[in-house]
Amino acid sequence: MTDSDLIRAARLARRHARAAFSGFKVGAALETADGAVITGCNIENATYGLTVCAERVAMFKALSEGHRRFRRIAIVAAAAMPTPPCGACRQILWEFGGDLDVILANLRRETGRYRLSALLPLPFDGRQLE
Numbered sequence: 076m077t078d079s080d081l082i083r084a085a086r087l088a089r090r091h092a093r094a095a096f097s098g099f100k101v102g103a104a105l106e107t108a109d110g111a112v113i114t115g116c117n118i119e120n121a122t123y124g125l126t127v128c129a130e131r132v133a134m135f136k137a138l139s140e141g142h143r144r145f146r147r148i149a150i151v152a153a154a155a156m157p158t159p160p161c162g163a164c165r166q167i168l169w170e171f172g173g174d175l176d177v178i179l180a181n182l183r184r185e186t187g188r189y190r191l192s193a194l195l196p197l198p199f200d201g202r203q204l205e
């Protein structure tokens with residue numbers, strides 16, 4: 076699985092986005108440690124606050140299917156500027172995925188690449204609860 080393959084999977088997932096309110100469609104493709112790819116898209120709701128981002132849909136799908144270890148996530152939106160994960164998604168991705176490689180892309184090209192630890196420095200996580 077190359078980075079381009081993962082980006083392609085995120086672009087395909089984006090087509091399923093339910094973004095009637097913002098019109099901003101996002102796709103995500105999460106790669107597990109054993110090479111499986113679990114995708115997600117954003118799902119909006121007329122009660123706006125119930126909207127779930129593509130990244131969290133992908134992670135929750137993966138967890139609910141029994142996946143536990145992850146390597147990379149590709150995130151795609153049709154925007155020239157990079158579309159990084161929101162704060163809530165950074166927290167969820169960190170908690171369940173650890174220090175993932177985060178690959179950002181639009182419909183044409185890669186727009187950025189980060190380690191999740193660079194996007195979420197000084198995280199709150201289970202270590203604080205010990």
Ligand code: THU
Binds near residue numbers: 094116129161
């Ligand atoms: N969104 C995502 O799905 N992922 C991101 O990384 C940024 C934002 C969604 C949420 C909402 O449906 C729309 O994009 C506009 O914020």
